[in-house]
Amino acid sequence: MFCREGRSRRFAFIGFRTEQEAQEAIKYFNKSFLDTSRISVEIAHEVGDENAPRPKSRHSLKNVGKVNQNSEKSYNRSLRKIDKKIKKKPEDDDPLFSEFLEVMQRGTSRFWSNDMSIAPTAQATPKEKVLAKNDDADLAGNDDVEADADSHDADIDDVLQTGRLFVRNLPYTATEEELMEHFSKFGEISEAHLVLDKETKRSKGFAYILFLIPESAARAMEDLDKSTFQGRLLHVMPAKHREKQVNEACNLPKTLKQKREEEKKASEAGGNTKAWNSLFMCSNTIVEHTARVYGVRKSDLLDRETEDPAVLVALAETKVIAETKEALAKAGVNVTCLEEIATGKGDKKKRSKHILLVKNLPFGSTEKELAQVFGRFGSLDKIIFPPPKTLALVVFLEPAEAKAAMAGMAYKRYKDSPLFLEWAPADILEPKTLAPVYNELNSDVRETDTNVVYVTNLSFKTSDESLKKHLTQVVKQGNIQSVKIIKHVKDGKKVSKGYGFVEFDSIETATSAFRDVQGTVLDGHALTLRFSEDEPVVKGSDKDKKTCTKLVVRNLPFNGVDKKQLRKLFSPFGQIKGVRLPTRDSTGRFAGFGFVEFMTKQEASNAKKALSSTHLYGRRLGIEYSNDDTSLEALRDRSAAKYYKDQEKANPKRRRIAY
The missing domain is CATH 3.30.70.330 (RRM (RNA recognition motif) domain)
Structure with missing residues (x-):
């Protein structure tokens, strides 16, 4: 710090990003030597801190609004010394000499009052003059305080209208995330914009903070102005509101539709994105x-x-x-x-x-x-x-x-x-x-004591020979002991059920085949493999509750969808046991959802994962596991409630009247 004459005042302020770094600096540099001077390092006080020590220089005393206690004591001490000296003078016993001094002293101020003599008072006049000066100074200071208060109230009014703050004297290494974290304790922030230099891509040291609620911005300005942030004193003030654009083509205000589109774009630019499908594709x-x-x-x-x-x-x-x-x-x-x-x-x-x-x-x-x-x-x-x-x-x-x-x-x-x-x-x-994609398919890989693999989602045209040939081409090590596709009699002929069993020569070969064959295509069907288990899964277990063979398909279009289309959509992922499209009781119209039941849980799980982001007639399918305990009436009521809820969101001003 330097005085007006350019001389150093022999003290300085150093800001650190964190308090821990500042404490380490104090521990290292305090009472050390800089050239031939022993320096003292301590934590700086906040602006306006009542516990901060008073300055000692006469220049600093002018900036202080009132005289400190030490100056008052020294002034009273000097007055007592002057009184003692006056009492010791022999001229005090001569009344004519005192009257002469009084007349001559007043002649320096007002010549028309020289002939008026005033009896001496018991109070000391210098103290009265000092007090009068102090009173005048207080009055002048009050004027400044009132002006500052008016300016402060105007700033608060501006912030309450815009909710936008201008923050300067920021550290050049500060980021938008750090600013949002520092200001978010006063309320939700809609946007934080740190201004960068276009050439260097570095911060210019100031930013704009937009609060969702203007009252939060007012509180932030009150508390954070002249506060410390990463070793710097922040200067927080109201920011000007962005000027409203006018339609250049016809020089008229924008329509309601244009205003809504601009608000939507502004909210999305600020990060308030409501993603309805992140994997949407043309x-x-x-x-x-x-x-x-x-x-x-x-x-x-x-x-x-x-x-x-x-x-x-x-x-x-x-x-x-x-x-x-x-x-x-x-x-x-x-x-x-x-x-x-x-x-x-x-x-x-x-x-x-x-x-x-x-x-x-x-x-x-x-x-x-x-x-x-x-x-x-x-x-x-x-x-x-x-x-x-x-x-x-x-x-x-x-x-x-x-x-x-x-x-x-x-x-x-x-x-x-x-x-x-x-x-x-x-x-x-x-x-x-991050994880490889095949981890989803190989999630069933575990320590097993069997060399038999259960294969599902087989085409009805696939034979034992074609399946064995396909496995021989894919499996790189080991041998295949036997391949058997389960069949049943239909119209006097043996027809495949769509699944079978493959026995390998060792457990290691079965594990390797599980990884290599999983998801490969044979006769237009992606194969699904599981390790064969001697004991079936008991119904009602924890694993059985998580997944099931039946799926609920929601958000189906009301026109143009039938069981044949739904079966054709889900059939590539496994053998379908049944498809059901419920209707409404009163009207008989399609309810907008359906059920698809597979032969195995793995097939249902594969279909759910694969079709979770798929669109049918422009509507994204909502697929969930079906709860067998849920009745059809409950599903209808749930769908109807969701429909009316969506309608109310779309038309908030429209109210339903019950008769």
């Missing part, structure tokens, strides 16, 4: 990709003579989603968190500030084009673009640039489709949560 891109893979034209897949094209597109979407998950997992992406968000279980997950999930990409999109589109908003770390090219992850280096890309590209047309942007989960690239 149907046209799915069909184009499927046609390219199988070497056919798109018109051949969607031909009028094609049976159930909607089911065909749904199965193609399921396959593309599986390929996308596998490619994302190989690229180091945590696919599990995407699945949780897609099913609605991870809506409360913390979102990343610099990773965007780009959905609804048109067919033919390339990584180079995406880099050009999003690169104009800032520096990109990388782009993860799975081979199906239906969605992508765009990783920015700076959160502010990612926020600008979200605001600039959300719902903007790219080629022939609007882009759907969403903040990716915060832990989407964490290595500790």
Whole structure:
């Protein structure tokens, strides 16, 4: 610190990020020597702290609003000394001499009052003058205090209107997450914007904080202004509200629809994203990709003579989603968190500030084009673009640039489709949560004492010889002892039941075959393997309660869906025992949900996992395990209650009147 003359005042303030670092500095430097001076290091007091020591210099005393006790004592001591000296003078006994001194002293101030003599008083006049000066100073200080109070009240009013704060003198290493953590104790924060330099990508030392509730912003300004944050004194003041844009085309205020769209974009840019399906894909891109893979034209897949094209597109979407998950997992992406968000279980997950999930990409999109589109908003770390090219992850280096890309590209047309942007989960690239895709299929791998494997989801056309040939090609070690497909008599012929047993020469060979053969395709069916158990699973056990063979399929379209289509949609994942589509009692119309029952629990589990993000006629299927104890009437009531609840959310002003 320096005085006005430029001389050092021989003290300084040093700020540290944490209190622990400051204590270590005190422990190391206190009472040490800097050149030839022994320095004293201690914790600085907060601004306005009552326990802070009073300054000793005369320059500092001018800035203090009142005289301290030490100065008052010294002043009283000097007055007593002056009184003693006056009493010792011999001239005090001469009244004429005293009158002469009094007249001559007053002649220096007012010449018209020289002829007026005033009897001496017992009080000392210097003290009265000092007190009068102090009173005038107090009055002047009161004027300043009143002006400051008026300014402070105006700041509070501004904050209560906008809920937005301007914070400066920030450390250049501070991040938006640290700011949100520091200010969030006063209320929920809608947005925190740390201003960066465009060239260096470093913080400029100031930021904007937007609170959800303006009263929270007012409390934060009251408590955090002139407080310490990472070794710096914060200066918190109200920020100006963003100017409302006016429609440039007609110079008129924007319509209600335009205002709602802007509010939606602003909320999504701030991180308030309600993901209805993180694995959403453009149907046209799915069909184009499927046609390219199988070497056919798109018109051949969607031909009028094609049976159930909607089911065909749904199965193609399921396959593309599986390929996308596998490619994302190989690229180091945590696919599990995407699945949780897609099913609605991870809506409360913390979102990343610099990773965007780009959905609804048109067919033919390339990584180079995406880099050009999003690169104009800032520096990109990388782009993860799975081979199906239906969605992508765009990783920015700076959160502010990612926020600008979200605001600039959300719902903007790219080629022939609007882009759907969403903040990716915060832990989407964490290595500790990553796992290979085949772990889901191999979750049953465990220590076993059997060399017999139970194979399900076999095609009815598959024979013992074709299954053995397929296993011989896939299994790299060991030998196959026997293969037997279970059959039953139908119309006088032995027909496959869709499952069988395979015996290997050792337990090691059976375990290896379980990993290698799991999920491979034979005659158009993906094989599902389980270790054979001599003792069946007892009903009512804990494992039996978690999963079952019956699935509830919700959110089915009310028109155009029949049992045949539902059976065709679920049949690739196992042998179906039955399909049921309930109707309403009063009207007989379709209730909007159905039941699909498989032969085994593993088949039901595979279907649930594979079809959890699939769309049928544009509606995402909601698949759950069915509780056998739940009656059909209870399911109807639950579906009806959910329907009316959704209607009330869509039309909050509309009320139902009971007659």
